[in-house]
Amino acid sequence: MRQKHIHIALALVAVLFVPLLTGAQDVTESALKAAFIYNVAKFTNWPEETPSSKVFTMCVLGDAAVGEALERTVKGRLLLGKEIRVTRLNSKGSVRECRLLYLSGVTKEQIAQVVASVRGTPVLTIGDLAGFKELGGIVGFFFEDGQLRFTIGLESARKCGLLISAKLMTLAREK
């Protein structure tokens, strides 16, 4: 009987420690947000760039963990046939290269300022602050019953010249 217990215990311990032998990635909140950012981008249409660049730049302001996770997420993937580059901005960084901009963990004032600075240019702004849409942001993340949901500011997207696919619209929620 005792031996049986030890067997069970050892088997479980073995199962538990297997993941440690392999590399680390995760389903933490940051990884989930990163996967959403990438997927939302897939369902967005940007106007043609002139002059066209070879890379698609995603910028992250504020949340370093999401920045890290996004780098892992987009590694080896393409968007609009282009290689994806993730740039982590500090509060004074230039948003000129960004075609997608994720803002989190910064103040409401900073968000309003950054969103205003990209108004009218084709930059998909994504954030997780309550009222992100009202600040002029396009995709607002929020949690409902522990699962990630998003709102879409269609009017802001239109002003930026971005086309949000119908599929994304059907999955969007109102907070």
Place this chain on the structure above:
Amino acid sequence: MIKLHISLRVRWNTVRLKMGAMALAGILVPASSAWAQAPLPELSLEDLMKIDAGHVFGASERIQSVTEAPAAVSFVTAEEIRRYGYRTLADILRSMRGIYVTDDRNFSLLGAQGFAKPGDYNSRILLLINGHRVNDNVFGQAEIGAEFGLDPAMFERVEFIRGPASSLYGDSAFFGVVNVITRSSSALGGGSVTVEAGSLGTTLLRTSFGRTFRNGLDLVVSGTRENSDGERRLFFPAFAAPNTNNGIAEDLDAEGTKQFYSRLSFKGLTLTSAYGTRRRDVPTASFGTLFNEHLWREQTTDRHSLVDGEYGRSIGQTNLTFRVSFDRFTYDGTYPFEGEQVGIPLVGKNSVIGTRWTLAAGFTRSLPARQTVRAGLEFIDNIRQDQIVRYVDFPELGATTARSSTQHAIYFEDELKLGRNFIVNGGLRYDGYGDFMKVTPRTALIFMPSSTQSFKYLYGRAFRAPNSYELNDLYFGDSVDHLRPEVIDTHQFVWERYTQDWIRTSVSSYWYKANGLITSVADPAALLGTTFVNQGEVRAKGLEFEAQMRLKWGWQALTSYAVQKATDQDIQAELSNSPRHIVKARLSIPGPLPKSFISMEGQYLSQRKTLSGSHVAANTVANLNLIQPLGHSWELFAGVRNVFDSEYLDPASSSHRQDAIPQNGRTFRFGLQLKLWPK
């Protein structure tokens, strides 16, 4: 020769174990990536929207990541409740690592960290509904069986926060906190009618309705009625004598529940009301009542009513919450004792009425330098804490103990993020009662080398105040007036890790010392022959492992192992009803048809000591559940509990003549749900 033989045997066993473990690891390592589900970015948005972000509310009274919470947390979601066919809060909690439930065929006792003293009224676990305390104010009891009063189909999530949390919640948050989060209409989607039928004459009818109106008003209403005849014949060897029907209790295991729930939210205001009643026949002839008595059967009825209003508002970086709640708990028990004339029992009626108002206010504020503070005030007015005893036909023998009390508390918690990798967390709460006060601290140091991993050291102190029942000097003599709260100090180490997009592992260890435990002892001078004293110290240590996996083809699995050793320091002996090993595994797989799921689980408990000093054998229980949507509007489900019909017992309390109580064998259940206005 014998010696040599043994040493060879041992060595062979060691070799075999090592080989076994290596083989297992060997199989799993190369297979791991093949078994893992597709990487997150390759999942569809719909699938991503189903992934749980691993948030917890109850650890700090605000939503935060499990990895950042100052506790070792487990939770079960509504989807898991549906897939595994959980029918009570006890079923849900039983699926979590290290937790076990002891059923005496009347009440369910929750065991955590190796502690579940038979006869206790679950007063060392704090039970919350949406953050509001629902342990009653007479027994301090967390009712987790059908007597809980709320239908698990209305649960959005159940969180279990291990370890002491008195620094946030005060009384009863001793071994852990159970927080039940109820459903809103957006999660419920339209309405439904459900009928179920099963073994032991079980029937259930549930109707629910949920709607979000255009102005933002969110409304949910549901009602459930369930009845069960229970086991027709239950055999108790302790009563195996001709004058007690040879130990067979016939038709004395019935249970009936009615549950009502509604939730209305509009802007920042949420109004939850619930009423639940459970009537149960007690087949065990507990408290020295007559065995197999039908004229006046031993029976208990528990009723819970709750009206809870909560208002939340954000002003800048500050979130304010206000709460006003009213709780009412009543309990009626019928106890047939042997009368002076044969065939005419002396019938005792025991009633309890507990009502209280709770007023609470708190705020959470993010400060610069990545600091978050939470502070709050709580005031509880226990309007009634009445205990009534009377005897049918002898009104002059009755006695009523009317009691009322107030308590107040203030608490503060501060979380400071240091650099990118450290979180320091400290909290303190003051609780004032009429006769005593208590200050309880909690502290946590969390190190996160990356966003996928966290190491936590947690220390906390918690208390459980003597409850009104224990303070009843009519029953237990004047000495109980001097009872003081019991105290626990717990240290925990937790290591949580997310790996490869598909597996979450958690290893936690704990060590605790519980002091001045309120213990029942014999006292010939007291009316009931027993009294309570602050006596006894329990020390325990334990280790828990858990792995949660999201595999290919939508498979979801959870496996856990807990080992613990709890010792009664007075007698230097193993605690009763404390299993050394608990092993659990569960798996939910899609199929065989589109949108259907087969879910199975197995739970193993090693042997447990009973009050008489003998042991109930180790047991393994397996459950199986199938759900099958039929078109858009219908869903069928079928469940088998205790698939292998294993016979097992739970240790009994001192109010039983039995040393252990037999549990149900294999039972079946079928159900059909009609969804109204599905999305």
